[in-house]
Amino acid sequence: MIIPKRSILSFDRRKKQILLLLVCAYTLIVFHFNNKKFDLRFKTSATLPTSSHSSGINLKKYKADRRNLRDLRAQLSYAFPYEPEKPIPRRVWQTWKVGADSAEFPAEFRTFQKDWTASIEEAELFQYSLVPDSYVLPFLQSLYGEVPVIIEAFEAMPSHILKADFLRYLLIYARGGIYSDIDTVPLKPLDSWLSVNPTSLQNFESENTPVPYSNYAKSFKKVDPGFIVGIEADPDRPDWKRWYARRIQFCQWTFQAKPGHPILRELILNITATTLNSVSSCSKKFKKSIDLEHSRDYNVNYRDKRGQDESYDHDALKVSENVDGTDIMNWTGPGIFSDIILNYMSNIINNNDDIMLLNSNLQSSRRTNESTKKFYKKITESLQTHNKMPWEFFSLIEDPVLVDDILVLPITSFSPGVEQMESKPTSDEMAYVEHMFKGTWKDEADNNQQNKE
């Protein structure tokens, strides 16, 4: 009688022990995963970094420490690591209000889209994605679930144009490939673009000798292009400010990149921080995340001209009624896009001694007054005494320019046939994409901007 009783007792004890062990293991596992999630999720009390905080950081080599993901740069870098040795994903992205199967999809876009899908069929392994408005939020949630503050910023944006700009950066940062506006057509097989064509790349690199800069140690690590932009505007005239936001404006209606490229990370950081602080619906919630010492960095009402205008109400938070064209330029558009690119380039030549700069446009054989050579003195001075990338490096270029893994194409590549600023016809060898300028809401915004100025 005693023995079975004991055995029951001892069995109970063993069961308890096993149960306890299971509970412990479960708690450990849950804690581990929660902790990971907790780490990755943005904490609103943490600082949103601004460009003022990046001066001591090597933006090219920056890597996040998994145990300390408290700021947005760290979280983005951790969630989307940049892998320069991988090829550029062969995908073309476009976005529009509705899908191509909708009756509201404009007939002329259908013909443009056919050109893209045809050129994708010709090229090896390319794929095509059109993202209609109704897919945007679920898609962003699947891409940026770990960094929900990005989605908050996107949703808070008080204008469709801001969102359309932000969306293209977010898509390419997360997935890579070519983004091109819905009103563009490809002019060349996608395989022939310099960025993805090994033969042309090799020729391009062997024909060029690297341009020195102050830190340059005369050796570089060869890198394939990871971020490809074209020149949108290069108005070489004294009154250029009447027409354009920047003297050299990079084009963001078509660009190409590998996922996780640090330029896009910096751009997304800038836009997110500006949005969370400048927009009425969320600025209060994110007050704790901003660094008061650099509070103007976050304020879209405080960029240069407007910043100096004392009659302007800088504290006015943004709602859809008070967003105008200049805001769009400096908040999400070609203005901020161009600033971030040039700042990034200056940062990497300041912090690294092995950056390859290739610019055949600077060669002495070029005609001096109508080519980049005209700025030779300014360029060498800026690179060799200040390690700073001047916009002049990209002015009047006919041949592509390489800065580390950033390939800058001449105005002809994405803006051929515009008959100004040295743009060559659509039949030119460097002409890759033609912009048909049919994006109606964008034109409206540009008109608003011109009327206001």
Ligand SMILES: *[C@@H]1O[C@H](CO)[C@@H](O)[C@H](O)[C@H]1NC(C)=O
């Ligand atoms: C965004 O970039 C602009 C232009 O470089 C700069 O003036 C501003 O301070 C930046 N803002 C943030 C939040 O980084």
Ligand SMILES: *[C@@H]1O[C@H](CO)[C@@H](O)[C@H](O)[C@H]1NC(C)=O
């Ligand atoms: C936008 O930024 C540019 C460059 O920083 C500046 O020159 C311009 O005045 C800004 N626009 C406004 C409205 O602040």
Ligand SMILES: *[C@@H]1O[C@H](CO)[C@@H](O)[C@H](O)[C@H]1NC(C)=O
């Ligand atoms: C360049 O411009 C200067 C002054 O405008 C002129 O004297 C010179 O002849 C020009 N050179 C060329 C090669 O066109």
